[in-house]
Amino acid sequence: MQNDQVVNPYEVKGNIDYAEVAKRFGVTIIDEQLKERIRRNAGGELHFMIRRGIFYSQRDMGWLLDEYEKKNRFYIYTGIAPSGAMTIGHLIPFELTRWLQEKFDADVYIQIPDEEKFLDKKKNLTLEKTHELSYDDAANIIAMGFKKGKTRIFLDTEYSKTLYRNAVRVARGITFSMIKDAFGFTTEDNVGRIFYTSMQAVPAFLKSVEEGRNVPCLIPLAIDQDVHFRIARDSIAKLGYYKPASIQSKFLPGLSGKAKMSASDPADTIYLNDDESTVRKKIFKAFTGQQATAELQKKHGGNPDVCVICQYYRYFFEQDDKKLEKIFEAERSGSMLAGEHKEALADTIVEYLKKQKEKKEKALKEMDKFIVRD
């Protein structure tokens, strides 16, 4: 274990050794056999994020597919805690969720816990602000192409009649001791934060409550969120519900090369609502790790594994493996210099965001077809 690395929902710090994190969290690296099994059940196609190991670890996926193969279909639960405008990093679990919904014809529950970052006093956010951000996030999520009638989005403060009565049942099995170290909390943390994990646990068994029978649940999420479900699993099982299966992603790096793009650090982040010139400026400053001069770069080449530009293609903006390999090779060989490289990515992102904004405009007219309230 590298001692400088911190991975929890409230802090991600240091150089992440993902294999070590998986081991420490008790999740299993996704192997080729499981990839093939997902591909087969998905009808022969495998999402590039699983292919490339961006979603790299899992809990109980084998069991989930056993059930699926026995015609016991699962639903999917994911979410986003608003603390600022949505970033391209946030798209990752939603993109996989959208694909899973399509391939497995699954119902999707999306939680927007508008109280979570409000309760994190360091964020200095009002509940009114997180509420406003929640609706903006919901529009962006709907814009990604989730299915009407099979997708339910809810804000915690608008759905707490449903959530709280189930959250107390989970909470009864979770002690302060259990969460203290896991979340990096102290006795000086507020009681809202301490309770919150119970609210996040509810959608992992809510469909079972509603249907009066056990329904398997799959949670796609970034690895830092795993702790919520690691802690709640036993409590959920004691209530008589299935423990949720889950699939964990690595983090999209920040523009500076930091391990995780953070919604609260504008300089390190591309927001979905950034305008064209902002995107170009930010990408222009992104870390590539290229050599000091064009000549040296041409001679020695660069390292696509640390180059943020290459990684953005890999994580999201180039789904074709062959095209991605060409980009990586150009970086390695030194044939593509930073400026050119950045311009091409900026073009791609600008185009992506333009389309996203158009789809978001349409989504704003359909919000009530997705958002549920008590």
Place this chain on the structure above:
Amino acid sequence: MQNDQVVNPYEVKGNIDYAEVAKRFGVTIIDEQLKERIRRNAGGELHFMIRRGIFYSQRDMGWLLDEYEKKNRFYIYTGIAPSGAMTIGHLIPFELTRWLQEKFDADVYIQIPDEEKFLDKKKNLTLEKTHELSYDDAANIIAMGFKKGKTRIFLDTEYSKTLYRNAVRVARGITFSMIKDAFGFTTEDNVGRIFYTSMQAVPAFLKSVEEGRNVPCLIPLAIDQDVHFRIARDSIAKLGYYKPASIQSKFLPGLSGKAKMSASDPADTIYLNDDESTVRKKIFKAFTGQQATAELQKKHGGNPDVCVICQYYRYFFEQDDKKLEKIFEAERSGSMLAGEHKEALADTIVEYLKKQKEKKEKALKEMDKFIVRD
């Protein structure tokens, strides 16, 4: 301070030194001047529980009456956490609340936190059971004569859309450290219990939230509940709402003479649903502190201050001070022996419960005029 006494919502133990408790909690003993001021504002009458010092301490009652005299009227908030059938001890804050509602024409909010005792694992209660008990309590409360259209009763699990969104605002200002000792909690307590005090705080400012202006609030409650509001006061004030005023009662003793009648100890308790023979049996066994024989009692007399029979008259079943003094005098002089004394009280209680049951039957038909849900 007597070291053996514990007074918090989850444990009451030892011989209670009420003056010491008031000092420790920072509440002020109600003096004659304040009694007169309450009497004057109530239209010339003073409730026997205040007259007799059963409600013996207060916070901010002076301020509350200042506001009232300036025509800034208050509302009243009280509640009951169901863990068993309602007892005659539970009637005390509700009886005062009913009187205050009548005299001050006040709106009343009654919280029934059906999650609270569920979260107390020692109670071993399901949420279904506390839910059922809540409705029984609600019927008993309505039966006491609260005003339709001015009284709102709610269960936490049915009103949590309203409560939770406000509870997180209070919770943000309350740390685990703040509640640990106050409630006798440890790091092994569950996160639901740790959060719960925030839910209990909400009705103390809910009317202000609803009306978009500050409305004074008065909370009648047993002294063990004071800690909830002691802790929440500063957090409520930081949100810009008035700190609630409150008025604290002593505990109705248990049948054995224990400091507090407990809903979870049947032998020590008279429940509102006890039948006649049960009431008579229980009263027959009650502690009186009388001398060992009738002859000795006639010679030396007894002590009405420790006699449970005398105290039940004083706390609830004899509102006329002159008649009460006669009962006390008969105890002191030894002219009334335990058997006779008990029979008279048993008759009174049986009659009271009979009427209460009749009123409860009527109340059951009017539940929806009182109970609100999200």
